[in-house]
Amino acid sequence: MEILTILIPVSLFLGGLGLFAFFWSMKNRQYEDPEGDARRILTTQWDDKPKP
């Protein structure tokens, strides 16, 4: 059962990482246009270099 002392913090840390990623994506307005973002990947507009 000693493994719990490692596994529980690890699981909490990983969960926290996910939560942090969620906060980041909220702050960066990643959910404004899900459909557009899905389609934009198909355009050739910024294929050579990233959008400045």
Add this chain to the structure above:
Amino acid sequence: MTLAADPQEHLQVSACPACVAAPSAEAIARAAAPREARLMLSIPQAHCATCISTVEEGLSALPGIRNARVNLTLKRVLVEAEPQVTAESLIPHLARLGYEAYELDAGVLSATETDRQGRELLMRMGVAGFSMMNIMLLSVAVWSGATDATRDLFHWISGMIAIPTVVFAGQPFFASAWRGLKAGRLGMDFPISLALVLASGISIYETSMSGRHAYFDAAVMLTFFLLVGRYLDHRTRAVARSAAQELAALEVPRAIRLADGAEASVMVADLRPGDLVLVRPGGRMPVDGVVVSGTSELDRSLLTGEVMPVQAGPNQIVSAGEVNLTGPLTVRVTAAGRDSSLSRMAELVAVAESARTRYTTLADRAARAYSPLVHLLSFSAFGYWMWATGGDIRFAINISAATLIITCPCALGLAVPAVVTAASGKLFRKGLLIKSGSALERLAEVDTVVFDKTGTLTMGAPEPTNLGDHGPQALALAAALAGASSHPLAQSLAAAVRAAGVAPAVLDDVTEVPGYGIEGHYQGRRVRLGRAEWVGAEAPAVTATCLGLPDGTTHAFTFADALRPGAAEVVAAVLAQGYRVKLISGDAAAPVAELAARLGIADWTAGALPQDKAAEVARLTAAGARVLMVGDGLNDTAALAAAHASVSPATALDAARVASDIVLLGRDIAPVADALRIARQATRRMRENFAISAAYNVIAVPVALVGLATPLWAAAAMSLSSITVALNAMRLR
């Protein structure tokens, strides 16, 4: 002028220098705040990757545009531009790219862009979801047999995650329950808050006593599911706004007052009856009044539904909101501000609006029945077990908490928002924007559909009907003259000739004679386009403009109001679905009768004043009918607000759009029939969802009352009922 490439604006310069040199009252008001313009346009036809790049690249290529970004989910484009660029100037460019576009007003813009409340709810939802998953991980271990020290440890860790989560994520419920309590009523949020507090409190106590059951997972799960419902609900509500405010904003804030021969720009509120006001061509009448001098034509279509402009001369009575078309007019004020007809109409709308907000939704009715029942159940469980166990408070509280948690309205909170979200998504893809949360329910109850004519079943714009009868030279001359005027007939004629591939002739000194027509010289000889008597022709029976050539021959161009695409289909579909259909228009009897016959509407009224329209809707309502009003003009606004449900096209006046529940985004009106069908289906789904969550409670509550409910039971009942309800909502098609 950045977008002077607009051909119309260019020609106006040569035709009427005064109009351009002196900006309208609106332009002055706008110029008062020069900053970067952020414009938002709706592009209902955008649907693919190519659409994105076409629109973005097309707009970015224009001068004065800094950035354009399409949002495909909302079918909008956000344009950042130099302050002088207006949304109206972009619409023709988008039309050339093949996309119809409509300007979105600042209110909608702020509702979606700075939706702080929505983002906050989403944030809380994310936190609750994260905690729920982690606690569930620990809870499953406990349920599958962890005992003693391990169980206590898991409970403690769960508690450490759950308590901050409930405190943070549960705030919307606590706040609303507290507000309700202060106002002396028990809403849905009170039992929710009570369940959250009780579940957390009991679980801490049990954990500290090394008890077997802790409800941390239930508390957090409850928060999560309820937040999902709350977020969906918020999204539908965010779009809805109050109509009365917007209608007042339509009034021109400034007017030009003539005092001792000098012009002064004053606030409309400062005008007094008896003042003289100058209204330039293209401007809206700021007040009710009488024309003192000047001749022009007035576009009254938004006020009365008349397609054809009326001539205005001295002693003509004018109303606020009419648009002056061709010549400057001096108007003596008879009523301004609060007394003007526009303002009276705004009051009509406000009255009708408040009547509508009293509508009780299905969710309201469910909540009203639910809240007392839950408290009663939980309290009697507590009382019974106190008596049965001989005063074992800990056991009795445990039972009553379990009852509260299990009856808690996870599914009830999702039942309506999930359906509304599914239905409004479906309608959005068909080109309909739902503005009010209860609109679907009201739409489903409708049994009578009242249509407006001008701008709703027809396009509200005259179109030439006999271009083919005239030779190319006549067309070229007519186009050249028509292109110099902003009169609707002239503009439509010029556009139609251009579309037919005839290039306008080159004319010298083109001038517009206000109220009569346009005059110019072709190879040194005079040509005229305008009123029949002015040109020297016999006035035809139908709406027409005449071209007078130097050799004395005349050509009459006749016009008719074009049918809106889908108009025939929508009337046929609505009649087939068994609705009563009525046509009410402010236009003259002949065109209304003709349209009614063409569409197969037996019941029609012509020449209706705005008050008549609202009164007719009220009469139908009093006779027991539930009316759906479909209209676009200012004259429809009161009727739109008075009707049980209402639809207006995106081309409608702001006020009409704001007063209606549903806005039609595209040109096609046919989706209105789909909206009625989907609304009926959605309401059926809502009722089913209530039945499903009631059924779950019927099974789970007795189990909780006899004291057999474990946290596992609670978790299973909660998630199963929520998922069933969400899936049922998805069945909508």
